Amino acid sequence: MNIAADQNQSWLEQHTHAPVVGQELEWLKNLRAEALAQFKQSGLPGIRDEQWRHTNLRALKSNLYAHSHGSSTKVSATPNSTTRLVFVNGHFAPEQSSLHESDGITVTDLEQGCRDQSLHLQDHFSSTLPTQQHGFTTLNTAYCHGGYVIYLRSGTQAASVLEMLFINTAQDDDSLTNISHTRNLVVAEANTRCRIIERHQGEDGSVYLHNTITEIIAGENAHIDHYKIQQDSSEAFHIGGVFIEQAANAHVKSHNISLGGLLTRNDICCNLNGEGGHIEMNGLVFGKGRQHVDNHTQVNHLVPHCSSDEHYKCILDDHSRSVFRGRIVVAEDAQLTSADQQNNNLLLSANSEADSKPQLEIYADDVKCSHGATVGQLDPKSLFYLQSRGIDQQSASELLTFAFANQVIDRLEAECVREDLTKLIGGALLHELEDLL
Amino acid sequence: MLSIKNLHASVFDTPILNGIDLQVNAGEVHAIMGPNGSGKSTLANVIAGRPGYEITAGSVEYLGQDIAGLEADERACEGIFLAFQYPVEIPGVSNMAMLKAAINSIRKYRGEAEITAADFLKLIRNKAELVEMKQEFLKRSVNEGFSGGEKKRNEILQMAMLEPKLALLDETDSGLDIDALKIVAQGVNALRGEDRAIVLVTHYQRLLDYIVPDFVHVLSAGKIVKSGDKSLALKLEQEGYSWIEDELQQAS
Ligand SMILES: Nc1ncnc2c1ncn2[C@@H]1O[C@H](COP(=O)(O)OP(=O)(O)O)[C@@H](O)[C@H]1O
Numbered sequence: 001m002n003i004a005a006d007q008n009q010s011w012l013e014q015h016t017h018a019p020v021v022g023q024e025l026e027w028l029k030n031l032r033a034e035a036l037a038q039f040k041q042s043g044l045p046g047i048r049d050e051q052w053r054h055t056n057l058r059a060l061k062s063n064l065y066a067h068s069h070g071s072s073t074k075v076s077a078t079p080n081s082t083t084r085l086v087f088v089n090g091h092f093a094p095e096q097s098s099l100h101e102s103d104g105i106t107v108t109d110l111e112q113g114c115r116d117q118s119l120h121l122q123d124h125f126s127s128t129l130p131t132q133q134h135g136f137t138t139l140n141t142a143y144c145h146g147g148y149v150i151y152l153r154s155g156t157q158a159a160s161v162l163e164m165l166f167i168n169t170a171q172d173d174d175s176l177t178n179i180s181h182t183r184n185l186v187v188a189e190a191n192t193r194c195r196i197i198e199r200h201q202g203e204d205g206s207v208y209l210h211n212t213i214t215e216i217i218a219g220e221n222a223h224i225d226h227y228k229i230q231q232d233s234s235e236a237f238h239i240g241g242v243f244i245e246q247a248a249n250a251h252v253k254s255h256n257i258s259l260g261g262l263l264t265r266n267d268i269c270c271n272l273n274g275e276g277g278h279i280e281m282n283g284l285v286f287g288k289g290r291q292h293v294d295n296h297t298q299v300n301h302l303v304p305h306c307s308s309d310e311h312y313k314c315i316l317d318d319h320s321r322s323v324f325r326g327r328i329v330v331a332e333d334a335q336l337t338s339a340d341q342q343n344n345n346l347l348l349s350a351n352s353e354a355d356s357k358p359q360l361e362i363y364a365d366d367v368k369c370s371h372g373a374t375v376g377q378l379d380p381k382s383l384f385y386l387q388s389r390g391i392d393q394q395s396a397s398e399l400l401t402f403a404f405a406n407q408v409i410d411r412l413e414a415e416c417v418r419e420d421l422t423k424l425i426g427g428a429l430l431h432e433l434e435d436l437l
Numbered sequence: 438m439l440s441i442k443n444l445h446a447s448v449f450d451t452p453i454l455n456g457i458d459l460q461v462n463a464g465e466v467h468a469i470m471g472p473n474g475s476g477k478s479t480l481a482n483v484i485a486g487r488p489g490y491e492i493t494a495g496s497v498e499y500l501g502q503d504i505a506g507l508e509a510d511e512r513a514c515e516g517i518f519l520a521f522q523y524p525v526e527i528p529g530v531s532n533m534a535m536l537k538a539a540i541n542s543i544r545k546y547r548g549e550a551e552i553t554a555a556d557f558l559k560l561i562r563n564k565a566e567l568v569e570m571k572q573e574f575l576k577r578s579v580n581e582g583f584s585g586g587e588k589k590r591n592e593i594l595q596m597a598m599l600e601p602k603l604a605l606l607d608e609t610d611s612g613l614d615i616d617a618l619k620i621v622a623q624g625v626n627a628l629r630g631e632d633r634a635i636v637l638v639t640h641y642q643r644l645l646d647y648i649v650p651d652f653v654h655v656l657s658a659g660k661i662v663k664s665g666d667k668s669l670a671l672k673l674e675q676e677g678y679s680w681i682e683d684e685l686q687q688a689s
């Protein structure tokens with residue numbers, strides 16, 4: 001047996017006590033078996049896989065993982081009227097969640113959702129995933145044990161923000177590392193609207209691996225805002241995927257904010273399947289310490305008259321590193337496509353590093369595509385200008401850094417998120433200036 | 438107030454200033470003229486503490502203190518202000534935010550309480566009126582998309598807000614039409630006072646019709662080669678700089 005096969009076997013052994021849900025559902029059982037077979041073939045990705053060349057998984061692979069069966073972790077109470085589901089180590093925590101059911105909208109956890117035959121999740125589960133899947137995705141399908149399900153029936157709008165809180169903790173036994181696989185499904189029928197805020201958190205310093213996938217199926221003229229705000233522990237591993245399918249005139253916004261995690265990898269993919277579709281992808285990374293954040297995005301323009309608008313900004317301090325790979329594919333039939341992609345990186349330290357890899361593949365001839373990528377430092381002229389007005393260097397740097405981040409923050413419509421980010425990125429000075437920026 | 442002795446300075450290791458002596462007392466207005474590349478901006482930037490502009494010999498004293506060891510922001514907090522020849526655009530930071538941060542930073546340095554939101558708004562409205570700047574400019578990003586003249590007026594607004602003791606204006610008059618020039622002069626004259634001093638770097642005598650200087654100095658090749666009163670500026674305007682060069686050659 002070679003080392004890789006050995007390792008795959010060991011990974012599977014670590015999952016023998018995985019608390020999978022929905023075992024009684026034939027369709028799910030079959031999906032899981034299929035995914036497992038695929039995992040046995042491919043194993044986890046490694047440095048030799050082109051898509052993972054820059055993602056060093058050595059530390060992740062060196063841990064011995066175990067599942068946690070829930071935990072007593074408590075979160076602060078939700079503001080009234082907000083729908084919030086809480087997942088601790090991937091397990092739904094109903095006693096901490098607050099649900100505001102309304103006609104035409106189902107918000108529930110994965111287990112309930114799969115059992116609810118009126119939702120027909122068998123038609124949607126894994127339907128957005130690409131045919132070529134990496135090992136984390138197949139593992140997720142095989143072992144997911146929690147997550148949220150949002151189902152919007154034709155013509156309904158969610159009255160409030162749907163907040164999804166994922167809390168992960170360390171194992172009590174520190175020779176073991178906590179692992180959780182979560183799968184989320186958003187199915188929006190025609191003419192629906194909702195805003196989902198996923199928050200990923202963990203006590204700082206705790207080590208865990210959270211492997212999480214969100215599938216979004218946007219029907220005709222569905223408007224979906226999806227926020228992913230990742231503030232995991234600075235020692236945590238976060239492997240995430242957001243997979244989006246859009247029908248005609250659907251408008252989806254994917255906002256991907258990475259502030260925490262030791263290693264973060266996100267794959268965000270969108271298929272524009274119907275004319276008039278629009279996808280906006282915004283990303284913000286603020287790396288510190290030895291954080292590594294890897295964002296891979298892909299937009300497939302498959303039909304005419306769709307647009308995509310992508311803005312990713314990375315701020316990197318200390319020894320942090322980011323990789324951005326943004327792939328835009330415009331199929332031969334996808335005439336009159338409009339696609340814009342911008343990736344700007346700000347290095348705050350001589351030891352930080354940013355890689356930017358825009359990839360445009362255009363097979364149609366009547367399209368408007370643009371892209372830009374920059375890597376730079378704070379402008380010394382701007383710093384001196386602010387200092388010459390009496391602002392100390394630290395504050396001047398913070399002000400300029402925030403100004404950089406604000407170009408993405410400004411694009412976020414959820415005010416609560418803008419406020420949070422202003423506090424988190426801007427620090428005290430910016431908080432005081434907030435209303436003036 | 439400002440006492441410069443035998444100042445030699447380099448810009449990123451290139452020697453530019455070659456022994457400048459200049460004494461500016463409180464209440465005075467000094468004009469510094471001279472051909473392009475003679476070192477006027479370098480002098481202003483050295484006084485303001487721009488990184489990379491290094492004093493290699495001589496000294497700059499401000500209010501009796503050698504300022505070589507002070508950072509640019511400390512000098513600003515001590516009351517030195519530089520109106521830039523080329524004001525910098527800062528997307529994402531509004532004029533208001535920058536000025537509030539600046540005022541509070543200066544107040545903190547002096548051990549004073551932060552300005553209240555209401556006082557700040559009152560102050561900035563007053564000063565914006567003085568330089569005839571529309572309110573909407575205050576909310577815009579610093580200098581972003583401003584015309585040349587608007588940028589210069591914005592420098593004067595900032596000066597008026599920060600009320601420096603020593604104001605250095607680097608070609609604030611360049612590229613201004615006569616109305617804008619009058620507004621700039623109005624801002625500068627409002628600042629004049631017994632305990633303040635102003636150093637104007639300019640190419641044109643016309644600014645000096647509105648801001649009458651007590652002294653005029655001519656800078657050439659990093660040195661002050663001639664000093665006089667307002668009439669020197671008039672003569673320079675009419676005859677250019679060549680007669681000074683001739684005078685210098687004859688003397689040597
Ligand atoms: N950043 C710089 N690096 C090297 N040389 C510079 C720099 N800035 C200015 N200089 C040089 O210093 C000299 C004086 O420039 P400056 O002070 O801007 O002159 P003035 O303002 O009188 O036109 C010029 O020869 C110019 O080329």
Ligand SMILES: [Mg+2]
Nearest residue numbers: 477478479522
């Ligand atoms: Mg100059």
